[in-house]
Amino acid sequence: MSELLAVENLQKYFPVTRGMVFQKEVGQVKAVDGVNFTLEKGQTLGVVGESGCGKSTMARCIARLLEPTGGKIVFDGRDITHLNRNEMRPIRRDMMMVFQDPYASLNARKRVGSIVGEPLEVHGIGTEQDRKRRVQELLEIVGLNPEHFNRFPHEFSGGQRQRIGIARALVINPKLVICDEPVSALDVSVQAQILNLLKDLQQDFDLTYIFIAHDLNVVRHVSDRVMVMYLGAPVETGGKTELYTEPKHPYTGALLSAVPIADPTLGRARKQIVLEGDVPSPLNPPEACRFHPRCPRFVDGKCNVDPPELTPVAGNPEHEFACHFPLERWPMDEDEIRRRPALAGAAE
Amino acid sequence: MALLEVNDLQTRFRTDDGIVKAVSGVSFSLEKGETLGVVGESGSGKSVTFLTVMGLVDMRHAQVEGSVRFDGQEILGASSSSLQKIRGSRIGMIFQDPMTSLNPVKRIGWQLEEAVLLHNDVTHAEARRRSVEILQEVEIPRADARIDDYPHQFSGGMRQRVMIAMALINKPEVLIADEPTTALDVTTQAQILRLMRKLQDEHEMAIVMITHDLGVVAELANDVLVMYGGRVVEQAQVDHLFAKPEMPYTWGLLGSLPRLNVTSERLEQIPGQPPSLLHPPKGCSFNPRCAYVFDRCRQELPELAAGAVGDEHRFRCHLPDEERARIWEAKKAALAAEGSAA
Numbered sequence: 001m002s003e004l005l006a007v008e009n010l011q012k013y014f015p016v017t018r019g020m021v022f023q024k025e026v027g028q029v030k031a032v033d034g035v036n037f038t039l040e041k042g043q044t045l046g047v048v049g050e051s052g053c054g055k056s057t058m059a060r061c062i063a064r065l066l067e068p069t070g071g072k073i074v075f076d077g078r079d080i081t082h083l084n085r086n087e088m089r090p091i092r093r094d095m096m097m098v099f100q101d102p103y104a105s106l107n108a109r110k111r112v113g114s115i116v117g118e119p120l121e122v123h124g125i126g127t128e129q130d131r132k133r134r135v136q137e138l139l140e141i142v143g144l145n146p147e148h149f150n151r152f153p154h155e156f157s158g159g160q161r162q163r164i165g166i167a168r169a170l171v172i173n174p175k176l177v178i179c180d181e182p183v184s185a186l187d188v189s190v191q192a193q194i195l196n197l198l199k200d201l202q203q204d205f206d207l208t209y210i211f212i213a214h215d216l217n218v219v220r221h222v223s224d225r226v227m228v229m230y231l232g233a234p235v236e237t238g239g240k241t242e243l244y245t246e247p248k249h250p251y252t253g254a255l256l257s258a259v260p261i262a263d264p265t266l267g268r269a270r271k272q273i274v275l276e277g278d279v280p281s282p283l284n285p286p287e288a289c290r291f292h293p294r295c296p297r298f299v300d301g302k303c304n305v306d307p308p309e310l311t312p313v314a315g316n317p318e319h320e321f322a323c324h325f326p327l328e329r330w331p332m333d334e335d336e337i338r339r340r341p342a343l344a345g346a347a348e
Numbered sequence: 349m350a351l352l353e354v355n356d357l358q359t360r361f362r363t364d365d366g367i368v369k370a371v372s373g374v375s376f377s378l379e380k381g382e383t384l385g386v387v388g389e390s391g392s393g394k395s396v397t398f399l400t401v402m403g404l405v406d407m408r409h410a411q412v413e414g415s416v417r418f419d420g421q422e423i424l425g426a427s428s429s430s431l432q433k434i435r436g437s438r439i440g441m442i443f444q445d446p447m448t449s450l451n452p453v454k455r456i457g458w459q460l461e462e463a464v465l466l467h468n469d470v471t472h473a474e475a476r477r478r479s480v481e482i483l484q485e486v487e488i489p490r491a492d493a494r495i496d497d498y499p500h501q502f503s504g505g506m507r508q509r510v511m512i513a514m515a516l517i518n519k520p521e522v523l524i525a526d527e528p529t530t531a532l533d534v535t536t537q538a539q540i541l542r543l544m545r546k547l548q549d550e551h552e553m554a555i556v557m558i559t560h561d562l563g564v565v566a567e568l569a570n571d572v573l574v575m576y577g578g579r580v581v582e583q584a585q586v587d588h589l590f591a592k593p594e595m596p597y598t599w600g601l602l603g604s605l606p607r608l609n610v611t612s613e614r615l616e617q618i619p620g621q622p623p624s625l626l627h628p629p630k631g632c633s634f635n636p637r638c639a640y641v642f643d644r645c646r647q648e649l650p651e652l653a654a655g656a657v658g659d660e661h662r663f664r665c666h667l668p669d670e671e672r673a674r675i676w677e678a679k680k681a682a683l684a685a686e687g688s689a690a
Contacts, residue, residue: 050533260538
């Protein structure tokens with residue numbers, strides 16, 4: 001297997017300005033601040049985090065829909081961080097996006113045929129006849145009727161629209177597909193159809209996915225590796241099995257324990273870690289470890305002074321976490337989580 | 349006597365294309381301090397059922413039949429002035445989208461005080477005092493300062509807390525919550541669910557939880573209604589429903605759920621789309637998507653009949669009992685095998 005995408009220390013800061021005419025920069029929103037990962041061909045990287053953690057901004061930087069502030073993006077062996085529009089154009093054929101809202105991401109005034117065929121047209125591939133054939137082929141692959149070629153998006157249900165969005169992303173044979181919350185707006189039964197479809201397509205066409213979602217169940221189901229983000233930076237990355245069965249970062253633990261369990265007996269038996277408050281503003285992120293104001297294991301004088309580095313778990317270099325007081329086992333209840341840091345702090 | 353009793357509720361909408369049968373023969377009862385979970389896909393009639401109960405459907409286009417008794421009193425078809433006395437004071441409602449349900453140009457405090465002043469003969473100062481108190485109760489930090497903020501100054505989770513505060517400010521006996529956590533992150537969802545449970549314990553409030561998330565239902569509900577195509581297709585205590593669901597649609601819902609402890613490669617999927625309420629299929633409304641369909645299902649609508657455990661667990665299905673038991677055992681074994689492999 002070969003490496004398709006490598007992201008090094010990716011940063012995206014948005015300026016905050018004041019003044020109507022003469023805009024003065026008064027601050028920066030650090031939406032993405034130091035993301036590193038590599039992605040092998042044919043693999044899926046799942047990205048989870050609360051709203052506002054920068055997961056969508058990261059995806060947009062990788063697709064170069066936004067200009068990164070710093071860092072490096074190497075796609076298919078080529079540094080694409082600072083390519084201009086013209087230089088990016090041939091590369092865009094190889095990376096496509098599927099968006100969250102199937103109602104907003106399809107042009108309501110265009111027919112399905114021209115929506116799905118647009119990437120082909122933009123890149124000037126084939127004759128009109130070829131394109132039509134290719135579009136109909138794709139509609140069939142994603143489970144729609146090729147005769148729907150001339151219909152408008154409003155004639156389809158949410159799940160079918162998402163299939164149209166997927167067909168559009170795949171029509172040009174991309175290498176990388178970035179799925180930004182592709183199933184969040186769908187009902188469970190339709191969600192299962194779309195997830196299965198994405199998996200089948202990955203096998204059939206050797207696709208590589210970046211799969212962004214806030215639903216941990218969904219991410220586990222589709223991913224090979226998972227990255228948990230908090231306020232613009234990853235706090236833990238690992239293979240899906242390790243990350244879900246032996247989380248190290250307290251934030252990962254809190255996320256896992258917050259997922260409702262569809263089984264009343266198991267649900268009552270487990271102890272939840274409920275985080276207080278919201279994600280802080282990325283305009284003034286907390287010092288050092290950004291999770292410290294909400295962390296159940298917060299140790300004063302350590303977590304708010306010394307920023308933790310991503311460090312690998314002993315014996316598993318693939319599983320990394322950024323925490324001074326990682327969870328020593330899982331599952332833990334709230335008391336156990338709180339008890340530990342004082343001891344660990346004293347030992348240091 | 350049940351606090352809220354709904355009998356054979358029907359809601360039909362007249363449209364240019366014909367009559368939409370949004371709710372067909374829904375019955376249930378809700379006791380004080382209980383939580384009723386209502387699950388179903390979009391278009392299953394779960395929201396319309398409770399809009400009808402509250403008298404919030406537009407009667408110019410809708411045709412409503414049946415009976416809704418609240419605290420012994422018939423409220424279906426009651427005058428809007430008598431309904432207004434109940435809504436917002438004795439029955440509270442939380443809607444899904446907190447951004448569109450709050451008035452963006454009025455301060456939070458104004459919107460909360462309005463609810464108090466409408467139903468109580470109190471001074472503005474008292475209304476404000478109660479508003480601050482309820483904001484504290486839903487755990488909004490610095491409530492006395494934030495009461496003068498506008499909705500856009502709150503985050504999604506905070507706005508949903510304001511919605512809950514507004515629904516609870518007059519200490520209702522019933523709270524109807526329509527997808528209250530769907531738009532929120534899991535962490536915020538956990539906070540809101542914990543808060544609802546706490547408030548329920550304190551006020552002995554009955555809750556109707558409308559959701560498509562079976563996880564939320566399993567965590568919060570005592571009784572569950574599964575709705576499909578405008579009808580209740582399965583009705584049971586929460587433990588019964590998850591231990592031994594009887595209706596193929598419920599099996600499908602449970603199977604299509606990605607779970608943390610299950611790592612199968614493919615999810616079980618329910619093929620096809622939810623039924624049209626304009627032209628519902630003949631017979632059982634689930635028959636076009638059901639894997640176990642046979643001739644009778646296409647002809648005859650199954651009754652909501654009691655199963656082996658008695659009246660507490662009722663469902664609509666023509667399959668013989670032994671066959672259903674056999675299919676469920678097989679499914680359960682498959683799920684358990686995947687779970688232990690994880």
